[in-house]
Amino acid sequence: MKYALVTGGSRGIGRAVSIKLAEMGYFILINYHANQQEAENTLQLVREKGSDGELIKFDVASQEETETALGKWQAAHEEAYIRVLVNNAGIRKDALVMWMKNEEWHDVINTNLHSFLYITRFLIKDMLINKMGRIINVVSLSGLKGLPGQANYSAAKAGVIGATKALAQEIAKKNVTVNAVAPGFIRTDMTKDLDEPQLKAMIPMGRFGKPEEVAAVVGFLASDEASYVTGAVINVNGGLYT
Numbered sequence: 001m002k003y004a005l006v007t008g009g010s011r012g013i014g015r016a017v018s019i020k021l022a023e024m025g026y027f028i029l030i031n032y033h034a035n036q037q038e039a040e041n042t043l044q045l046v047r048e049k050g051s052d053g054e055l056i057k058f059d060v061a062s063q064e065e066t067e068t069a070l071g072k073w074q075a076a077h078e079e080a081y082i083r084v085l086v087n088n089a090g091i092r093k094d095a096l097v098m099w100m101k102n103e104e105w106h107d108v109i110n111t112n113l114h115s116f117l118y119i120t121r122f123l124i125k126d127m128l129i130n131k132m133g134r135i136i137n138v139v140s141l142s143g144l145k146g147l148p149g150q151a152n153y154s155a156a157k158a159g160v161i162g163a164t165k166a167l168a169q170e171i172a173k174k175n176v177t178v179n180a181v182a183p184g185f186i187r188t189d190m191t192k193d194l195d196e197p198q199l200k201a202m203i204p205m206g207r208f209g210k211p212e213e214v215a216a217v218v219g220f221l222a223s224d225e226a227s228y229v230t231g232a233v234i235n236v237n238g239g240l241y242t
């Protein structure tokens, strides 16, 4: 059995990634924070692909919750290890810097950036021992280009991009790859409050992306075909770079 953990697997891009990895034969650990019903819906879709999975609830922003949940899973599966980690869970709390509250800054940094450390550090040891692992971080156009109103989110995603490149070099010799996927505007709950008609006019392809279009790239990075790709940031943005 090959195991993959998808954080924020209950909705949006994380759901599409869970389905893609299930198609590739992975058993999926579907992490979520609050939305159990949606996580169960993802599990059902995973099963429809002929694979299986389980729900694993923890707040990625909490080191304690993360380590407790993953530790329990490991204790119950002594022979197993998580071979693919998709750090996908994320939030945005937009505000201009001038008006940004400490809480908006810290919540976004904790959930999008600190979670990378808590989860990756916990799972990396088994990947190194087994000399096989894939770590895929879902970042954002916002972390590459910076977007006004998103200083917290841009900083968090830029931080994960830097960490991706550093960690890739730390562990490349052990056949564990670390890459990032940077979506542009993708149609999910996260973007449903945005003015799509106005924003899509800026996108060369003239439309928002679909979660499945991000999941396809994550699937490639998780596959054996991507064995020589590490430290990369792959854009999935319909041509929107500036």
Ligand code: NAP
Pocket: 007, 008, 009, 010, 011, 012, 013, 014, 031, 032, 033, 034, 035, 036, 038, 058, 059, 060, 061, 088, 089, 090, 091, 111, 138, 139, 140, 141, 182, 183, 184, 185, 186, 187, 188, 189, 190, 191
């Ligand atoms: P979404 O539809 O809002 O889903 C967010 C997911 O993250 C949900 O599964 C949610 O779980 C989970 N989550 C949020 N906070 C969490 C926490 N503290 N602990 C555990 N899980 C948590 O978002 P999305 O659009 O799919 O975004 C997925 C990733 O892509 C994020 O990292 C986001 O920053 C990135 N991204 C998205 C876009 C876009 O246009 N949509 C563009 C660039 C990058 P619950 O269901 O339990 O709440």
